[in-house]
Amino acid sequence: xxxxxxxxxxxxxxxxxxxxKMSRHSRAAQFASxxxxxxxxxxxxxxxxxxxxxxxxxxxxxxxxxxxxxx
Numbered sequence: 001x002x003x004x005x006x007x008x009x010x011x012x013x014x015x016x017x018x019x020x021k022m023s024r025h026s027r028a029a030q031f032a033s034x035x036x037x038x039x040x041x042x043x044x045x046x047x048x049x050x051x052x053x054x055x056x057x058x059x060x061x062x063x064x065x066x067x068x069x070x071x
Contacts, residue, residue, distance in 0.1 A: 022030075
């Protein structure tokens with residue numbers, strides 16, 4: 001390991017005195033919106049392939065694909 005972080009690597013983890021530990025359920029809910037984007041690119045490629053050019057580079061087919069996916 002680099003000496004770059006040697007001054008902080010063994011410090012104790014901070015635990016807030018004001019706020020309690022967040023439950024796993026609450027933490028999952030907080031980050032769920034990021035998980036919703038997983039697979040978006042593949043879905044757009046699939047819809048572009050179905051409704052237009054196979055490489056998905058045509059602007060009109062991409063717009064149609066986005067319309068289909070957003071329904």
